[in-house]
Amino acid sequence: MTKTSILKSILSLSIIGIFFSACSTDQKQASDEKEEARLTDSAAQEEKKKTILFFGDSMTAGYGVDQSQAFPALVQDKIDSLGLNYKVINGGLSGETSASGLSRIDWFLEEQPDIFILELGGNDGLRGIQLDETKKNLQGIIDKIEEKYPDTRVILAGMQIPPNMGQEYTAEFQKMYPEIAEKNDLVLIPFLLEGVGGNAALNQPDGIHPTAEGHQLVAKNVWEFLGPVL
Template structure:
C-alpha cells in the first residue's frame, strides 16, 4: 500500500511539473504573438552593440529599406554591408527600415533610434506619404524635423537623403511637387542626395515583385548601386 501511495505521489508530482512547464511554454508563445515588433527591436539593439572603432551607417526608411518580400540579406542595406566588408572598411550597417512607415511615424520613433551613435544617416522616407495622399507640406515638415533632430543629436553625422518619385497616376501636379521636395531639402540643409533611389528599377516588371512597387532581389542590387554612388563619396571624405 505504501508503495502504491509513493508511486502515486511521484506520478502526481511529475504530472504537475510537466503541466507547469507546458503552461509556461504557452505563456511564452502567447507573449511572442502579442509582441510582433520584439524581434525587430532586438535586431536593432544587437546591431548597435559594435566595437568603438566601427562607425555606424544607419538606414532609416520604410519597406524599401526593410527589404519587403525578401530575405534580410537581399535588402540593399545588407548588400552595402557586403560592399563595405569587401573593401575592409570599418563600418557597421544598421537596417532601421520599417514596412508601412510614413514620415510622421519615422519622426515619432527617431529619438529611440538615435540613442546609438550614428556616423552616416541615410534617410529614405516619404513614399508612403505620397501613396496615401498626405499633404506635401506635412511630408516636407516631417522630413525637415528628422534632419534637425539628427543634427541636434550629433552635428558631425553625415546625412544622405534618398530622393523618391511617385507613379504618374496619382496626379501630375502632386507628383511633380512631391519629387521636388527632396532636392530642395538637400539644398536647404546642405545634404548629400541620391537623386532617385529606384533609378533603373521603378516601372520595370522584371525588377519588381508582383505588387509593382517593391524591388526583387535583382532590383535591390541596382538600388544598392544607386546608394553606393553617393555613399562612397561620403566615406572617401
C-alpha cells in the same frame, strides 16, 4: 607481489592521474582564457566601427526578400569587401510614413550614427498626404539628427511616385527632395529606385517593391553617393 608493493603501485598511479588531471585542467583553462580574449578583442573591434544607419520604410526593410538580400545588407557586403571600418544598421519599417518616422527617430538615434541615410516619404506620396506635412516631418527628422549629433553626415534618398494623385502633386513630390537637400546641404540620391522603378522584371508582383535582383541595383545607386562620403 607484497601488500606494500601493491600500495606503492596504487599510490604511483594516483599521483600520475592527479598530474594528468591537473594538466588537462590547466590546458582547458588556458583554452577558455584564449577564447575569452578573442571574443573580447572581436567585440572591441566591432565597438570601434563607425555606424551607418539606414532609416526608411519597406524599401529599406527589404519587404518580400530575405534580409541578406536587401540593399542595406548588400551595402554592408561592399563595405566589408573593401575593408572599411563601418557597420550598417537597417532601421527600415514597412508601412512607415514621414510622420511615424519622426515619432520613432529618438530611439534610433541612441545608435549614435556617423552616417544617416534617410529614406522616407514614399508612403506619404502613395497616400496623397499633403506635401507640406511630409516636408515638415522630414525636416523634423533632420533637425533632430543635427541637434543631437552635429557631425553626423545625412544622406537623403529621393523618391518618385506614379501620377495617380495628379501631375501637379507628382511633380511637386519629385521636387521636394532636392529642395530639402539644398536647404540642409545634404548629399542627395536623386532617385533611390533609378533603373528599378517601373521595371517589371526587377519588381515583385505588387509593382512597388524590388526583387532580390532589384535590390542589387538599388545598392549600386546608394553606393554611388555613399562611397565618396566613406
